[in-house]
Amino acid sequence: MTWVIAFGLGLVIGSFVNVLIHRLPRMVMAELKADQSQPRYDLSWPASHCPHCQTTLKWQHNIPLLSFIGLKGRCGFCQQAISPLYPWIEFVTGLTWVACAWHWGFNTTALCWALFATTLLALAVIDWQTTLLPDDLTQALVWGGLMASAMQWLPIGLDQSVWGAVTGYGVLWLVATVFQHLTGKQGMGAGDFKLLAGLGTWLGPLALIPLLILASLSGAIFGLTLKFTHRLPADGYVPFGPFLAAAGLLIAVVGTAPITAWMGLSFAA
Numbered sequence: 001m002t003w004v005i006a007f008g009l010g011l012v013i014g015s016f017v018n019v020l021i022h023r024l025p026r027m028v029m030a031e032l033k034a035d036q037s038q039p040r041y042d043l044s045w046p047a048s049h050c051p052h053c054q055t056t057l058k059w060q061h062n063i064p065l066l067s068f069i070g071l072k073g074r075c076g077f078c079q080q081a082i083s084p085l086y087p088w089i090e091f092v093t094g095l096t097w098v099a100c101a102w103h104w105g106f107n108t109t110a111l112c113w114a115l116f117a118t119t120l121l122a123l124a125v126i127d128w129q130t131t132l133l134p135d136d137l138t139q140a141l142v143w144g145g146l147m148a149s150a151m152q153w154l155p156i157g158l159d160q161s162v163w164g165a166v167t168g169y170g171v172l173w174l175v176a177t178v179f180q181h182l183t184g185k186q187g188m189g190a191g192d193f194k195l196l197a198g199l200g201t202w203l204g205p206l207a208l209i210p211l212l213i214l215a216s217l218s219g220a221i222f223g224l225t226l227k228f229t230h231r232l233p234a235d236g237y238v239p240f241g242p243f244l245a246a247a248g249l250l251i252a253v254v255g256t257a258p259i260t261a262w263m264g265l266s267f268a269a
Contacts, residue, residue: 002101002106002251003098003102005099006092006094006097006101006106006114007095007097007098007122008092008094010091010095010096010097010098010114010118011064011065011090011091012064013097013118014089014090014091014093014094014118015062015090015091017089017093017121018085018086018089018090019043020126021046021085021089021122021126021135023042023043024043024122024126024132024134025040025126025129025130025132026044026136027041027134027175028134045105045261046097048061048062050080050203051164052075052076052080053075053077053078053080055075055077055078057076058076064090065087065090066093068089069086071165074200075130084239085125085232092121093118093121094210096118097114097118098113098118100117100263108135108151108153109154111155111200112144112148112153113252114115115144115251116141116144116145117249117252119137119140119141120141120245120249121245123137123138123141123195123241123245124139124245124246126241127191127239127240127242128239128241128242131189131225131237131239132191133189133191133192133194133195133241134191135194138191138194138195138197138198139194141195141198141199141201141202142165142194142197142198142201145161145198145201145202146158146161146162146165146166147163148202148205149201149202155204161200161201161202161204163198163199163200163204163205164200164201164202164204164207164208165200166200167200167205168193168196168197168198168199168201168207169193169194169196169200169202170209171208171212172188172192172193172194172196175188176188176193188240192240192244195241195245196208196211197247199211199244199248202252203248203251203252203256205254206260207251207256209247209260210247210251210256210259210263211244211247211248211251212245212247213245213248214243214246214250214259215240215247218243218246218247218258219238219240219243222238222243223238225228226238
């Protein structure tokens with residue numbers, strides 16, 4: 001029964017993650033344009049609707065996972081195909097919440113890590129699709145980690161959480177600043193700094209070096225694979241956020257010590 005509850009909660013949260021993935025980037029771009037003449041657009045308005053025919057969805061069209069199956073992957077009004085990303089996000093989030101309950105138990109710690117993983121999933125997909133890492137999510141990651149460590153729901157103390165945030169932001173800011181000074185080009189955006197600060201808040205400063213090594217290696221391998229298969233974007237840019245998120249999630253589950261030992265690093269926590 002515990003796993004059913006966790007999976008159900010994950011499906012509901014996953015449905016909201018779909019809203020974040022679809023709407024947050026558009027909200028960010030609207031804020032950048034600062035055009036007051038545009039109609040209201042946020043997480044709650046307008047109501048959920050088909051992106052093709054613009055028809056407002058009925059309640060039975062918004063049931064996580066089951067609606068997609070019942071509608072056979074098509075809009076109930078215009079019959080246009082619904083992106084399979086929606087049910088996949090819901091399903092993966094549901095499994096994530098079950099995994100957290102299994103790994104940490106059915107308690108506040110598991111809830112914290114489930115929210116951590118869910119936020120990383122949303123950030124990874126948004127960054128991959130739009131190269132944006134919205135402050136609403138990266139700041140929530142930082143403040144959520146600080147509050148969780150202060151409440152002793154994380155295995156690190158508040159001092160380690162604070163230093164993790166400072167170190168995470170500072171390291172990538174320094175790398176990007178030096179790179180831009182040497183090449184005259186921007187290597188990464190400030191969103192990456194904030195994401196690493198959030199990861200440092202949850203994992204502590206000692207986790208950041210192996211995290212960066214894992215993210216950099218996996219990103220480089222993936223980028224080279226895209227290049228050799230002629231699928232690399234014309235500008236050659238591959239978002240770094242998804243690889244930071246994946247590496248952070250791996251360290252959260254496995255722990256810092258096994259990763260650093262595997263890498264042969266001598267400062268394992």
